[in-house]
Amino acid sequence: MLGSRVFIFMLFFASVAISFASDRVIVQKDVYLTALIIYLSFSILTFHLRTISKKGNYSIDQGINYSLSFAIVTGPFGLFIFESVFRIAVYFYKKITNTDDPEEFIHIFYNIGSFVLQYSIAYIIFKNLSDSFLNIHFGYWILMFLLVTASAILSDMFLIIMFAILREIRTRQEIIHFIKSRSVIDMGKSALTNGLLIVFLQEGKWEMLLGLFILNYLVSHSFISKSIFLENKIERDKFEQMAYTDFLTGVNNRAFMDKKMAELNQSKEWIGIVVADIDKFKRINDNYNHAVGDQVIQHFAATLKSYLKKEDLLFRSGGEEFTIFLLNRKYEQTETLLNLIRQGVENSTVSVDYNGVNVSISYTSSFGLYYFHLNDSQSMEKGYVQADQLMYESKQKGKNQLSAKGII
Structure with a gap:
């Protein structure tokens, strides 16, 4: 437990260092505040629609993340503010809904540290490679997918180190299985969503920005509703099958x-x-x-x-x-x-x-x-x-x- 906390605070203080070492928020204050309010509102609104998987005593939230686009437009310091406010809001949301883990407060520092670090690195890559990629067909979208992939690799690396310290992951096969759990389709959706958000933010198209957030929310809500319906149907079918099946022979009763x-x-x-x-x-x-x-x-x-x-x-x-x-x-x-x-x-x-x-x-x-x-x-x-x-x-x-x- 001590080793995991040391690692968490190493990530957190590294994110603080990279944030304060970079330029302050790289957009105008009114643009930043408007973006911050919109991003926070929809991130908090859609948080309950994420898929949650358990690994030992820890839960991992999976879903489309908007931090990449926020980091590239506002810089590491702007991202640090967003992640800090968002993760604290998530902490209180989980406390109120009784869905928090025993170590939920420590998770705040892990989430801020890991997300700020991985997307700050993505920001640096974008600044150095964007001119080169913009000169080729579909270069912008290729770069977006590469950034999402790089961020996913960093995220997995942080989690693997954490779980290795906690002895939740012990073998190379478990590491490979953990990495393979990533969905290429989900990464593609994340690249498309964040790529569009960057364009709308840079061009000040707030209506388009809001429309994309609303569309994402509706699609995610529909997906979750269908998933819940299917889960309930499977459960009903399972209980019905049990009610109509002879336990000894497996034939109908x-x-x-x-x-x-x-x-x-x-x-x-x-x-x-x-x-x-x-x-x-x-x-x-x-x-x-x-x-x-x-x-x-x-x-x-x-x-x-x-x-x-x-x-x-x-x-x-x-x-x-x-x-x-x-x-x-x-x-x-x-x-x-x-x-x-x-x-x-x-x-x-x-x-x-x-x-x-x-x-x-x-x-x-x-x-x-x-x-x-x-x-x-x-x-x-x-x-x-x-x-x-x-x-x-x-x-x-x-x-x-x-x-x-x-x-x-």
């Missing part, structure tokens, strides 16, 4: 089966409802244990699923009982498919670990198929009852059987 039955009742199509059950499952549990029984259930679910098409629906409707909805098939096709599945189960084995020994277990299954056309008198619920009864007929016939009925 009884709740989702009930939901799909209600939906399919409106379809008025031909469907095959299948109820499948593992034969003599209690004996498996009694001879081994419930953990082995669970593995047999998982194997049965995986076997059933391997024979089905994408549009077919598989559910775990009970302990060792599964239900299948076969869609877009003729009756003969459903009957043939189920006999293949039954034979596939009979000819397969489950390898399980029982008391430290690998054991192969064979088992069979019984099936009931009810094939019919959905209409006002033939609902999914009635079809399921019929398929369930047919499965019990298979059990009574000696198990490892398919009992099928088609209402064609």
